[in-house]
Amino acid sequence: MYPELVTDALFSTDRLERARKAAADAGLDALIVTPGADLRYLTGYDALPLERLTCLVLPVQGEAVLIAPQLEVPAAQVSPAGSLGIEIAGWAETQNPYAFAAARLPRGLGAVGVDNHMWAEKLMGFRDALPGVRQELAGPVLGGLRMRKTPEEVEALRRAGDAIDRVHSRMGEWLRAGRTEREVARDIADAILAEGHDRVDFVIVASGPNGASPHAEASERVIERGEPVVVDIGGTMPDGYCSDSTRNYVLGDPPAEYAAYHAVLLLAQRAQTEAVRPGITAEQLDAIGRDIITEAGYGEYFVHRTGHGIGLETHEEPYIVSGSARPLEPGMAFSVEPGIYLPGRHGARIEDICVCTQDGGIRLNLTSRELGVLS
Template identity: 75%
Template sequence: MHEQTHVTETGQDLYPADRLHIARAAAARAGLDALLISPGADLRYLTGYDAKPLERLTCLVLPLDGDPFLLVPALEVPAAQASPAGGLGIEITGWNETDDPYAVIAARLPSSVAHVGVDNHMWAEKTTAFHAVLQGARQELAGSVLSGLRMRKTPQEAAALRRAGEAIDRVHARMGEWLRAGRTEREVGRDIAAAITAEGHVRVDFVIVGSGPNSASPHHELSDRVIRPGDPVVVDIGGTTQDGYCSDSTRVYALGEPPEDFRRLHDVLLRAQRAQTDAVRPGITAEQLDAIGRDIITDAGYGEHFIHRTGHGIGLESHEEPYIVSGNQLPLEPGMAFSVEPGIYLPDRYGARIEDIVICTQDGGDRLNRTGRDLVVLP
């Protein structure tokens, strides 16, 4: 395999060829004979190829013995070659409509293959087909190998996440253009979605606009509720940039002066979120970081209303490892990127959530979202 790399328009090497060697070495340590990677974040991580998830098989085959190759439907060969995968020096081969792609892969793998790692998001019909052609080979999730690599971002990946954070910050900075009493959540959400792409994303991943009592639903869907004066509004938005890396940030707004008890709730939440972001450093465990904010919220009497984990990893997916949650004893390491987003939700009344993306560094944590975290009162 030739040592080539793909350089993005930003000049950053996000898809180095040695990533395939590193993944193969990790697979060997895990006792796997091969990795079988279908379209999704793992394939993008390893090759830069953002393949379409089709009923036709696309699969990166990374054997312990032998060279890797990318098998794609014949009609997708030009797209695969034009992607960063085309610059990695690996074989890209197409299969025809009358071929059995699973048999093609089985024939090229050593007969000694007994333990394979399949992509976590591979469709069940495809894992079943591999099971049939690789008779006797045990299947395991490839995420057991790849998640450990993906959660530790390189400086180039951290820079891509920083650009994504800056792009979503620009959208939050414009919220006063759209968020007004008398408009529906859906109308506001439509404007926000347009701004997400206008400000540097190629795809809108989600838009949450939860107003009034809807702010107490963490994953509220846009509705036709008319936003009223005094309403608290939770705005949680994110997208994917041209680099393939994601943004995610939540801020809380109010349309005019909110109830005083909501201000008190937000003040508690802000204190908890600041304490958590300030506490990020190598060695602290995910569950210890979760507990810092949870204890502050509990001591203020809102503990039962913090109903989700503190955060999730982010990178090529909006949600990936590491997860900042009780029970996860994983120590944080430099390069790990994740959200810090405690929330307080009072059913049928209102709720609030503040979210920043943070990267653990050698010295602490680098908060990528720089818009103010105070409650923003709009006229």
């Protein structure tokens, strides 16, 4: 679960120190982080989200401590958190875990940051254990750190991209006329694991009119010859970093209308990926593809943002969307996935994970973006 090859480089106390500084800059006295991507980012511990409290207590001034139920302490110790040199403190079944965690914080706190996905019951528990202490979302603090990937993180995303590319390259093994979307999706899910992922996060196999729904569920619909199929797949690698890539396929000759707008989509997506560079804003990058699609007459059918950040979660900051004036910076990793969806007929989406570099951008998904014509 925690391969030494990747965790040594990915998870270090440097993340804790940067989180401390960012919290202090935001006017917070401490961070409290429960199981999820934020905890894994800071400690490497992929903790189970249980009714029993697990959390990282990270004061701006003072020592970090990982609080866990006593029976979960061994799991925390064998995770990367065990090699960070931070204390792992277990609480007993009869103890109040919130009071136990609060006791590890300095006195006189004004404000603490809590992770955005903390369960409500745990938030209430900390409210009672820290009376008079203001609770704020830690998302702006931790999101600012997580969206700027280190070279080690980019390499982890590259491994994830390579793994999902290998699955797309095998699509001809499973995508055949007469099979249902669900049958194909099951085979793809098995391949995602076989190609190195630890977990399958999603498998969209959307044929014919189902392709007009961007987040269609694989169904019992039988795939027929001549029908376009949108395949959007992704998973989580053993190191916690995610993959996500979409390609379009057709069994036999595609409908002329579909081939025409897939060519427009390909032009738009290529223009966007080639425009990735430091300083361009998220909304400017979105507009590059959207304008091409609109000029071709399909603007009303591009119904979602251009992309989302990716890392320890499939969807995280930054979001490539109209209205976001956030400039891209080196290390930011995100999808570029314009789409065209014709209700009742078919749809298409082309998606690559891109990384902004010091002097431009790189794509982490390298399979052909052309329409995949299968026999």
